[in-house]
Amino acid sequence: MSHNSDHAFRTRAVxxxxxxxxxxxxxxxxxxxxxxxxxxxxERGARLxxxxxxxxxxxxxxxxxxxxxxxxxxxxxxxxxxVAFASGMGAVSALCLTLLRPGDEVIFVAPLYGGTTGFLHxxxxxxxxxxxxxxxxxxxxxxxxxxxxxxxxETPTNPALDIVDLARVARAAQACGALxxxxxxxxxxxxxxxxxxxxxxxxxxxxxxxGGHGDAIGGVVAGSQDLLAELRGIGLRHVGAALGxxxxxxxxxxMKTLPLRMQAHxxxxxxxxxxxxxxxxxxxxxxxxxxxxxxxxxxxxxxxGFGGLVSLDLGSQGAAFTFLNHxxxxxxxxxxxxxxxxxxxPGSTTHHLLGEKALxxxxxxxxxxxxxxxxxxxxxxxxxxxxxxxxxxxxxxQTT
Ligand SMILES: Cc1ncc(COP(=O)(O)O)c(C=O)c1O
Numbered sequence: 226m227s228h229n230s231d232h233a234f235r236t237r238a239v240x241x242x243x244x245x246x247x248x249x250x251x252x253x254x255x256x257x258x259x260x261x262x263x264x265x266x267x268e269r270g271a272r273l274x275x276x277x278x279x280x281x282x283x284x285x286x287x288x289x290x291x292x293x294x295x296x297x298x299x300x301x302x303x304x305x306x307x308v309a310f311a312s313g314m315g316a317v318s319a320l321c322l323t324l325l326r327p328g329d330e331v332i333f334v335a336p337l338y339g340g341t342t343g344f345l346h347x348x349x350x351x352x353x354x355x356x357x358x359x360x361x362x363x364x365x366x367x368x369x370x371x372x373x374x375x376x377x378x379e380t381p382t383n384p385a386l387d388i389v390d391l392a393r394v395a396r397a398a399q400a401c402g403a404l405x406x407x408x409x410x411x412x413x414x415x416x417x418x419x420x421x422x423x424x425x426x427x428x429x430x431x432x433x434x435x436g437g438h439g440d441a442i443g444g445v446v447a448g449s450q451d452l453l454a455e456l457r458g459i460g461l462r463h464v465g466a467a468l469g470x471x472x473x474x475x476x477x478x479x480m481k482t483l484p485l486r487m488q489a490h491x492x493x494x495x496x497x498x499x500x501x502x503x504x505x506x507x508x509x510x511x512x513x514x515x516x517x518x519x520x521x522x523x524x525x526x527x528x529x530g531f532g533g534l535v536s537l538d539l540g541s542q543g544a545a546f547t548f549l550n551h552x553x554x555x556x557x558x559x560x561x562x563x564x565x566x567x568x569x570x571p572g573s574t575t576h577h578l579l580g581e582k583a584l585x586x587x588x589x590x591x592x593x594x595x596x597x598x599x600x601x602x603x604x605x606x607x608x609x610x611x612x613x614x615x616x617x618x619x620x621x622x623q624t625t
Contacts, residue, residue, distance in 0.1 A: 234301065234415065235484045242296035242477065256474045257289045286462055290470035294477050298435070298445045301414040301480070302427050307447040308457050309468040313410065313430025314340045316444030319460025320406065320428065321345070321375075324452075327353030329374035334359050334389050336587040337379050338408065338430075339576060345377075360586075362393045369401045378424075379408040380417070380527075381520070384536050384571045384595040385588030386511045388520025391527055395423030404452075410434070410562070415487035416528045426452060433562030434533070437479040437486050441472040486564065489600035490533030493566075496603035497596070497610060498535050506614045506621075508592060509538035533598045534561060542591040544617050545570050549594060551613035554606055561597035566606060568596050 232240065246255050262281045264270040272278040281287050291309050299307040310316040321344060325331065331345055335358045345356045355372070359365045365376060376398045380389040391407060398405045406426045407419035413434045419427045429435055431443040445468075446456060461467060491514070498512035513524040514531030524531055539545045549557055555568035559575050569575060576589045584590075598606060 230300070230303075237300045238297075238415075238483050239481050241300035242293040254290055254293045254474060254477050256470045257284075258470055259288075260284050284470070285465055285467040286457070288467075288470050288473070290477070291468050291473040294431075294468070294473040294480075295445065297477060297480055298414075298429070298431075299447050301418075301483070302409070302420060302447040303414070303418050304420050304427065304447040305450045306453040307445050308453050308461055309431075309473060310444040310446070310461070311466040311468050311472075312442050313338075313408075313428070313432060313444040314344070315464075315466030316428045316430075316446050317341050317344050318348070319456060319464050319466060320426065320446055321349050321354075322464055323456045323460035324404065325349055325352070325354050325374060328372065330355040330357060330370075330372040331375045331377060332357045332359050332365055332368050332373055332403075333377040334361065334365060334379075334394065336382050336385075336387075337377060338383060338410075339579065341377070341379075341408065362390050362397070365394055366397045366400075369397050369403060371401060373398075373401050373403040375406060376403050377406045377408070379411070381411050381513055381524070381532055381534065382587075383411065384534075384576070384593060386513055386518075386520075386532075386534055386536055387588070388513055388518075388524045388527075390523045391417070391419050391422035391424055398425075399423070411532055411534065412528060413483060413487055413562075415484045416491070416530045416532060420447075422527055425449070431476050432560065434487065434490070435480055435483065435562075436476050437483065437562060437564060438475070439560065439563035439565065441475040443468050443472045443476055486600055487530060487533070490562075490598055491530035493600065493603040493606055494533045494535050494598040495531060497598055497607055500607045501535075501537065501610065501614075504611075504614060506539060506544070506617050507537055508540040509590075511536040511538075511588075535596045535598060537594050537596070538590050539592040539594060539617060542570070542572065544621065545572075545592045545594050547620050548613045548617050551616040552609055553612075554599075554601060554609040555596060561595075563597065564600045566597060566599035566601060568594060571595055 295307040378389045405424045407424045410430045426448040428446045495514045512535045555566040
């Protein structure tokens with residue numbers, strides 16, 4: 226390995242998991258497009274399968290390109306190991322199916338990504354797991370007890386960008402002997418390393434900022450060697466949502482620029498949020514980097530930048546649609562974390578399956594728009610958003 230843990234984050238982003246290919250000396254990590262690996266002798270095959278010798282033998286379980294990606298994620302999260310999956314949801318389901326037993330209880334701080342909540346309520350609950358929703362950290366403290374096995378959080382949350390205090394949740398989990406999982410997709414280790422706040426397991430939809438270029442789907446979980454051996458042995462081996470080597474290669478390439486991209490995302494989002502503060506067309510503006518955001522103090526403590534997402538409330542679905550249809554640089558599409566700016570109306574897209582009550586609880590109002598701020602020149606993005614807001618104001622003026 227051409228790095229060590231003393232190196233700074235930016236150095237590890239480039240070098241961790243990356244060395245000259247032992248077979249050829251290739252400088253870029255090769256895409257090992259192979260399902261299986263010859264083990265040479267029956268004796269070595271037996272040793273590999275018995276776990277007595279480390280090595281590759283079947284790509285559902287381990288592959289050199291995928292392993293390089295896992296090592297880079299583990300290094301950046303400051304955790305001993307990582308296991309990659311075919312998607313963020315592959316990681317969520319493998320984690321739950323590995324760690325939960327009938328009678329266990331999972332507490333999550335709402336809202337979580339809809340797919341995660343869906344898995345907990347619609348799959349985990351079928352197997353005798355009790356799923357409890359906590360509104361905030363105080364509710365976690367009140368709800369947790371001896372049956373609590375997992376406490377699951379995401380910060381900032383989607384789409385209202387609330388902030389969860391990771392250290393406080395970790396303390397509540399330690400008090401009752403539960404494990405904690407943080408979905409770090411929105412922050413990335415460039416801004417928050419949950420393990421530094423006492424969180425046990427850190428997961429990602431690598432599809433978003435880790436890849437960063439909107440060209441691959443994948444997931445990953447980082448944690449201690451013991452927990453990840455269990456996750457690899459059950460969640461990967463028996464559930465089988467393995468990451469392919471081509472996607473692993475794209476993530477490896479993307480992650481080399483993660484710190485630089487995150488700096489640009491944060492700069493763009495902060496500039497945009499500050500330019501929009503107090504705009505008369507807005508009913509609300511959510512960005513943790515604004516001093517008036519309710520989670521600003523906690524975010525300032527646990528994040529080294531406030532992230533690349535900004536949410537706006539335009540007061541009605543009609544105004545939100547007018548705004549979205551007049552943006553030029555923000556492509557209307559779900560997903561986030563790409564170098565290109567993206568925009569979406571959560572109420573009619575990502576969150577449309579939630580009932581009225583859940584939408585209200587999660588801050589998904591009819592006028593809410595989520596902007597994933599890309600790495601374009603912030604001045605151009607501000608101009609684009611202000612122009613689209615002008616169309617909203619004009620349309621409102623014409624109907625009054
Ligand atoms: C926070 C978060 N976690 C998990 C997921 C699921 O990831 P994937 O789409 O890669 O399965 C998403 C997807 O949008 C997400 O936003």
